[in-house]
Amino acid sequence: MIERLERRVTGPILLGLALLLFVLLAGCERDPQSYRLEGPIFGTGFHITFYGDYDDEKLADIEQSVKDALHDVDRLMSTYKPDSELSRFNQAEVGQPFELSPQTAEVVREAIRVGDISDGAFDVTVGAAVNLWGFGPDKHPDRVPDDDQIAEALKEVDYKALELDGNTLTKTKPVYVDLSGIAKGYGVDAVARALDALGVDRYLVEVGGEIRTRGDKPGGQPWRIAVEKPVSNERSVQRIIELDDSAVATSGDYRNYFESDGKRYSHTIDPRTGRPITHHLVSVTVITSDCMTADALATAIDVLGPDAGYTMAERENLAVYLVVKTPEGFETRVSTAFQSYLEDSETEDRS
Template sequence: MVAAYRAGPAWIGLVLFALLALAGCEQPPQAHRFEGPIFGTGYHVTVYGDFNERQLKSIDDGIESALHRVDRLMSTYKSDSELSRFNAAPVGKPFELSAATARVIEEAIEIGDLSNGAFDVTIGSAVNLWGFGPKMRPDKVPSDAEVAQALRKVDYQALKLEGNRLTKTKPVYVDLSGIAKGFGVDQVAARLDALGVTSYLVEVGGEIRTRGTKPNGQPWRIAVEKPVSRERSVQRVLELEDVAVATSGDYRNYYEEDGRRYSHTIDPRTGRPITHHLASVTVVAELCSTADALATALEVLGPKKGMALAEREDIAAYFIVKTDKGFKTEVSDAFHTYLADEPSEGEKQ
């Protein structure tokens, strides 16, 4: 009995010591990952936090709900989507849009104005002609006459938005693929914010938005991919916190005909795939929809005019340009703050 009595306080002391030690060394929040298919590509979401099963289910449901809603509204692959119904609607008749689609159209028109038409969401007829939309790749390269015919239907200024009512003043086919994916990322971010998640990374088909930092207080480190189709390798690393990033490039989605390469990036001013040497553009912005659309606009404009627009409008942009000796990089002044390491040779200082 005496021995047991003496051992008790010692055991209690050890437990108290262990509890105090645990209190002083709290475990970092766990990483929870969610993924799945969407928009013909995939999404990957990482969140940090101490969540129970019910909370994790709400996060998972929120992510899927946000993305599938955007798909139902803005897909050109679904004949019953809101966008497809607008495209099928008659000229001159106002079409009532959801607030979400109206918001995307409004920003698309603004960036169309900003880029003098280098970004144009009525590019759909030309995109389809070249086989990069719902229609399959053409049996042959489109003729000049076919391009001219498609180009007559490209004019974002034919879209008149009043509140949520959109009217087309002539036959146009709206394709939101240059901005809707980024908007989907923003919608997921908004849902996570509403659920109280304070540390996350949302990625849909390469478009990304981050919130907060990782548990160690470090920013999210995002790789800019080297613009080559034969491999996946890192060109540079960015450090991001509470921003979005999107990349537009000609090195993944293309086809070749008679030894010539045709990029999925169509110039709305010519109705043809771009032919200049700008391989990819990465843009950092507050919203992913903005970054997505601006990256497309700069990619269409090319290295010189694109950089001129980026500097004039204080756009954080990273250009990778093809040269006879490989690739060179150019960085707008606003982009330097996001670089995680020293600029490489050939990068604008």
């Protein structure tokens, strides 16, 4: 639910992203003007910067359209609202056909596709295992579950139990669907479509670190996105990339984890094992044409790890940037499709 939506004309802007990305916005001109919308949504926040020359009536239309787009996604796909469409599906009986809205069906359809191409590394029914480890909405003191508890949770993890026929979704066994790994990106896309429909053609939309851009900034300057260095005790830049009409999402485990008996447990749960990932891939950034897909792919590759994730990126021709922890520091692996996004002028910190 959106509690407050701010609108103001800004000068130079710096958007600090809540998760793994932040945007470096250079100084902007008076004509066209720079506008910013921001507010809370999806348990995080959104920030939108756009350029143009709009009167108060047009700005009010833009503000309301953004608000409506985000609210609709929250109303349909929230697991925190008991009357949301997704919550009502989760409460439905096994085998009972449930008619989804076209929006939710689109997200579920893409979630199933990404699950298939990632060999189950992306699974929107993983919630039981996530909750077991204390990283879901049912948070509990940090604890390590035993093998029997993990095996029991895995009985409820199986995206293949979801059968989607058109907009009708049926579950063939008890599973709980949580779209948080893809719906946030879809929310970014929904805002982008709302802006497009109103003729706004130079913007950056960010929700909880997931980003989509269109057009350029004044002077023909591209949107410059900074991939954050994957360390938990500071915020610094690993690499700058330039975008025009693209979406970008990043996934990583370097800020959300717990430690028990000297061992670190990632918040990223492999739905195939019911356990936290243990490989050394600490950050993955994915660029696609839409943010919904980027969001899901970033999670899938984060689960797969550096080797299988890179193999998937090359097989599917995905633009992927991996940061891997080594004894010497960090090394990067860049898919073939990502090469064109790298700035030759930017030096990369591998320390």
